[in-house]
Amino acid sequence: MKNIKYCGNCNPDVNPKDVKKALEALFTNTPREDVSIMVNGCSRACLTKRKPVQKTEGKTIILSSQEVMKKKP
Numbered sequence: 761m762k763n764i765k766y767c768g769n770c771n772p773d774v775n776p777k778d779v780k781k782a783l784e785a786l787f788t789n790t791p792r793e794d795v796s797i798m799v800n801g802c803s804r805a806c807l808t809k810r811k812p813v814q815k816t817e818g819k820t821i822i823l824s825s826q827e828v829m830k831k832k833p
Contacts, residue, residue, distance in 0.1 A: 768801010
C-alpha cells in the first residue's frame with residue numbers, strides 16, 4: 761500500500777513493520793489508489809493533530825495502531 765502515513769516510531773510497544781503487514785492483510789480487497797490510511801501509533805494522535813485530514817478524491821481512514829493490531833487476521 762502506498763497511501764499509508766504512520767506516526768508512532770516513538771512508541772516502543774508497536775513495530776511499524778507489523779502494523780504495515782496487518783494493514784495489507786486487512787485491506788486486501790480495497791482499491792489502493794482510492795484510499796489513504798493514517799495510523800497513529802499512540803494515544804497522542806500526533807499525525808492527525810499535525811496534519812489535518814485533507815479532502816481526497818477517495819477515502820481517508822484514520823486508525824490507531826492498537827486497532828490495527830487487534831483486527832489483524
